[in-house]
Amino acid sequence: MKKINLFVSFILLVNYCLAAKVDTVNVFSQAMQKNIKTVIIQPEVKAAGATATLYLLHGYSGNxxxxxxxxxxxxxxxxxxxxxxxxxxxxxxxxxxDIEGDQNFQYETFVSKELVDYVESNYPVLKDRKRRGITGLSMGGHGALYLAIKHPDVFSAAGSTAGGVDIRPFPDNWDMANRLGTYRENAQKWNEHTIMELTHLIAPKSLDLFIDCGTGDFFYGVNEELHRKLTYLNIPHHYLTLPGKHDWDYWRKSIVYQMAFFDSIFSNNR
Known part of the structure; x- marks a missing residue:
């Protein structure tokens, strides 16, 4: 734990004098017919030309x-x-x-299509899947992997920190039954919406993956299972476990490793 804290402190010390530009914008979703608030963080000191983009998703009940x-x-x-x-x-x-028949829940379309189009039309970012990544925490970790697997033409790299990568062990939690119906009566639909049953869609060498989870997290077990399955299927991925629970103490540390991973991917894809 001490090494992690020192690493984060070092990052902050090196960069204390810089100040990234933070915008909060309303992005209109045609699919949902409403504005979606979005934070966009741009580097203060940019390399020559446009930048790569990391889409970073929040968890359940977050914003x-x-x-x-x-x-x-x-x-x-x-x-x-x-x-x-x-x-x-x-x-x-x-x-x-995307929930069929529910206009309020078309977030797959929004993030993977509408938001990408908005960002690339309004900000100096590269319009190239090799320079697009996506990650997130908890529900957002699931969402990042789900969207990257479903849309390999959009994202070249994906991550998950403390992600709910198999939703089936939690049939009564976090509004999932409100979206998909009960697991008992809609098992196939749940299978189609959980990462654990989508790994066959990952084409060889199509997606760089980084998955991490705290060893005290209630999602630790499903992340271990996903790691074992990806290993068994010979799907290359980076997997990291650290001490920590399902909270911001862990996520504040894990984002350092997540962002370093995406930097390595973007740098290799230049």
Whole structure:
């Protein structure tokens, strides 16, 4: 634990004099017919030309401000690595799915299509899947992997921190039954909406993956199972476990490793 704290302190010390630009914008979703608040963090010191983009998703009951409010060093990390970070509002319990027949829950379309189009039309970012990544925490970790697997033409790299990567062990939690119906009566639909049953869609060498979880997290077990399954299927991925629970004490640390991973991917794809 001491090594992690020292690492975060070092990052903050190196970057204390920089100040990333933080915008809060309304992005209109045609699919949902409403504005979605989104935080966009741009590096103060940009490399020549446009930047890569990391889409960073919040968890259940969270909102677009969670990352900048609870992990303020993310601004220093943006300056250090020189890529843009986009934090959309994912609604309350959306799990970043499109729900057929419910106009209020079309977050797959919003994040993977409408938001990407908005960002790339209004900010100096690269319009190239090799320079787009997506990650998030908890529900957002699930959402990031789900969207990247479903839309390999949009994202080249995906991450998850403390993600609910298999929803089936939690059939009564976090509004999932409100979106999908009960697991008991709609098992196939749940299978189609959980990461654990989508791994067959990952084409060889199509997606760089980084998954982490705290060893005291209630999602630790499902992350261990996903790691074992990806290993068994010979799907390359980075997997990290650290001491920690399902809380911001852990996520403030894990975002340092997540953003370093995406920097390495973006740098290799230049």
């Amino acid at each position: 677009y401000k969670n990352w900048v409010d609870n992990a303020s060093h993310i601004k220093q990390l943006v300056d250090q690595y020189g890529y843009t970070v986009v934090c959309p509002d994912g609604g309350f319990g959306s799990w970043y799915w």
